[in-house]
Amino acid sequence: QSALTQPASVSGSPGQSITISCTGTSSDVGGYNYVSWYQQHPGKAPKLMIYDVSNRPSGVSNRFSGSKSGNTASLTISGLQAEDEADYYCSSYTSSSPWVFGGGTKLTVL
């Protein structure tokens, strides 16, 4: 099972909005509403930010939002803050193996 495709890096200035894409196939992202997003700060464990495409767990800022169109899911962070600088990973259910992750995107806050 190939990893989902994410851009290697994105950047934005404080206060701006950025979007990270996650492209799969009809066997994973496009076929199911089971896309999740994780934030990972250096040296830390991943943290769940979005589940089932667009739902936020309790405690996650509403500056984080998720969406999906066809085989591509997206994570949008609005009102960028310095603390948002981290690696972000998407994940999806896949018919061949329950979980597949994206390659990760490094977000830099300028």
Place this chain on the structure above:
Amino acid sequence: EVQLVQSGAEVKKPGESLKISCKGSGYSFTSYWIGWVRQMPGKGLEWMGIIYPGDSDTRYSPSFQGQVTISADKSISTAYLQWSSLKASDTAMYYCARRGVRDGYNQYYFDYWGQGTLVTVSS
């Protein structure tokens, strides 16, 4: 408070065996699947496999089938990941994570993660 606490860092030689652990607390350990995720140095996350401690039902990613063994001891709320013969390419951070449950149904995300166990394999 839900917590997953993993065992400490390990340094091993190629060919040696290893078993690392993940102890759950603050919830019913037997009612939630526990997954294992590999992160090689400077790389992304890879799902390895998952176990249901209630009955030890275990599933593996095709990429890791036969390479590792996942087990659990529900009497002490602990899941394990083990290798019988380590390779240098097993050098990585390994995370355990709890599979989400909502309205009684298993979900396709991991809601709580352990702090990670760094495994270094070098001669």
